[in-house]
Amino acid sequence: xxxxxxxxxxxxxxxxxxxxxxxxxxxxxxxxxxxxxxxxxxxxxxxxxxxxxxxxxxxxxxxxxxxxxxxxxxxxxxxxxxxxxxxxxxxxxxxxxxxxxxxxxxxxxxxxxxxxx
Numbered sequence: 001x002x003x004x005x006x007x008x009x010x011x012x013x014x015x016x017x018x019x020x021x022x023x024x025x026x027x028x029x030x031x032x033x034x035x036x037x038x039x040x041x042x043x044x045x046x047x048x049x050x051x052x053x054x055x056x057x058x059x060x061x062x063x064x065x066x067x068x069x070x071x072x073x074x075x076x077x078x079x080x081x082x083x084x085x086x087x088x089x090x091x092x093x094x095x096x097x098x099x100x101x102x103x104x105x106x107x108x109x110x111x112x113x114x115x116x117x
Contacts, residue, residue, distance in 0.1 A: 035087060
């Protein structure tokens with residue numbers, strides 16, 4: 001009887017651990033200083049200022065959330081909306097001039113759920 005209870009408890013704990021590892025991360029964005037999601041990421045839901053990573057972000061993960069990225073601090077200037085992960089921001093130029101890309105250009109982002117993009 002005791003063995004059965006322990007086996008059930010260990011199976012339940014393993015199931016909870018697996019479910020936790022599959023859950024979406026608490027932050028809606030991870031921004032990386034290098035392509036292919038490498039380097040020390042900066043995470044968060046909303047950032048009016050990315051600090052030392054200003055104009056240094058080269059890849060992003062949005063985990064399926066709609067995110068609006070801005071060129072300048074304080075959610076200002078040119079921007080683009082995505083829910084895709086971008087392993088190389090040189091591949092997107094939405095709302096920029098010819099020859100420009102979003103690589104090393106992001107300075108703020110917003111994931112506010114009340115916004116309709």
